Amino acid sequence: MSMDNDLPREASETEAAPRRRRTVPPPPLAEMAVERLRAMIIYGQLAPSARLIEPELSEKLGISRTPLREALKLLAADGLVMLRPNRNAIVAPLDADELIHLFEAEGCIESFAARLAAERMTAADLRRLRGFQERIEALQGAGALEEYFSINQKIHRLIVSGAKNPALVDAHDRLLGRLARARYFALGAQGRWKESVLEHREILAALEARDGGTAQRLFMHHVGRTGEVVAAACASAKARRAG
Numbered sequence: 001m002s003m004d005n006d007l008p009r010e011a012s013e014t015e016a017a018p019r020r021r022r023t024v025p026p027p028p029l030a031e032m033a034v035e036r037l038r039a040m041i042i043y044g045q046l047a048p049s050a051r052l053i054e055p056e057l058s059e060k061l062g063i064s065r066t067p068l069r070e071a072l073k074l075l076a077a078d079g080l081v082m083l084r085p086n087r088n089a090i091v092a093p094l095d096a097d098e099l100i101h102l103f104e105a106e107g108c109i110e111s112f113a114a115r116l117a118a119e120r121m122t123a124a125d126l127r128r129l130r131g132f133q134e135r136i137e138a139l140q141g142a143g144a145l146e147e148y149f150s151i152n153q154k155i156h157r158l159i160v161s162g163a164k165n166p167a168l169v170d171a172h173d174r175l176l177g178r179l180a181r182a183r184y185f186a187l188g189a190q191g192r193w194k195e196s197v198l199e200h201r202e203i204l205a206a207l208e209a210r211d212g213g214t215a216q217r218l219f220m221h222h223v224g225r226t227g228e229v230v231a232a233a234c235a236s237a238k239a240r241r242a243g
Contacts, residue, residue, distance in 0.1 A: 029063045033071035036061055041080050041091055042181040043146060052081065052089045079178045096234035099182055103227030106175050109168060110160060111220040114203065117162030118212035125162050126208055129155065133204050140197045148193075149184050155200060159207070159219075186229040195225070 037057075040046045052072065054065050061068065072089050075081040082092050121129075132155045139148040153176065160172045187193045199222040206215040 027067055027070065029067035030070035030074070033061050033063055033068055034074050037071060037075060038078075038080060038177075041075075042184055044181070044185070046091050048091050048093045050091045052091065054088070080181070094182060094185075094230075094234055096231050099179075099230055099234065100227060102175060102179050102182075103223060103230070106172075106179055107220050107223035107227070109172050109175065110156060110223055111216045113160040113163040113165070113168050113172070114207070114219040115212040115216035116165060116168075117159050118207050118210050118215045120164045121159075121162035121207060125158065129158055129162075129204055129207065132158070133200060136200065137197055140193060145184075145187060145193070149187060152183075152187075152196075152200075153180065159203075162207075182230045183226055185233065186226045189229045189233060192226070192229050196222070199225070 037046070046052070054068055058065050058068050072081050072083065076083045076089070080092055081089050083089050117125075132151055136148050136151050136155070139151070156176065157169075157172070161169055163169075187196065199218065203215060203218045203222065206218055
């Protein structure tokens with residue numbers, strides 16, 4: 001079976017979330033720190049509310065504190081870090097109410113984009129999407145969660161870009177980065193990973209059939225289910241802390 005050249009060769013930490021568009025790019029060391037820290041936050045190596053101690057991070061990343069501080073500012077703008085005056089920055093906590101709002105917005109954008117994509121995706125787009133689907137099914141069977149997640153992010157971006165609407169793509173990129181760690185967290189929930197693969201299979205079938213209404217409905221359900229899983233996990237964690 002042949003694969004598109006766009007399929008990732010290896011799982012990459014920096015592929016976990018899209019880069020935000022910036023008018024002036026940060027210095028190279030700060031950009032490297034942003035990508036490393038973003039991946040560590042998304043994949044849970046830096047837990048929600050964890051303190052970000054600058055001397056320790058500087059040593060770990062092999063950079064001075066100046067580019068590290070610039071990186072923390074950029075991650076704060078992405079909603080992944082909270083800066084605190086005269087105190088260590090922390091990893092932004094997962095706030096259930098905020099996540100509900102973000103998943104609602106993502107569901108609206110992605111489901112509407114799927115409706116348009118059913119009409120506007122090219123044959124080449126659909127071949128790439130089928131290649132990604134075959135890959136995530138294999139990865140799910142192998143238990144390769146991080147590589148699966150990287151390609152899953154590509155699937156969501158490909159469908160939105162398939163709508164051929166730059167405004168939708170821009171709005172989606174901003175949301176996808178903020179939701180990446182919540183979506184990765186949801187895949188670890190019992191049964192959700194397999195469920196998600198099957199939902200993607202149904203969405204692909206609707207897109208290949210050029211059935212925009214069904215693609216929109218399926219995508220809204222897909223995103224909504226992920227939001228429900230994350231909200232339930234947040235509520236459970238809050239109850240444990242209260243207990």
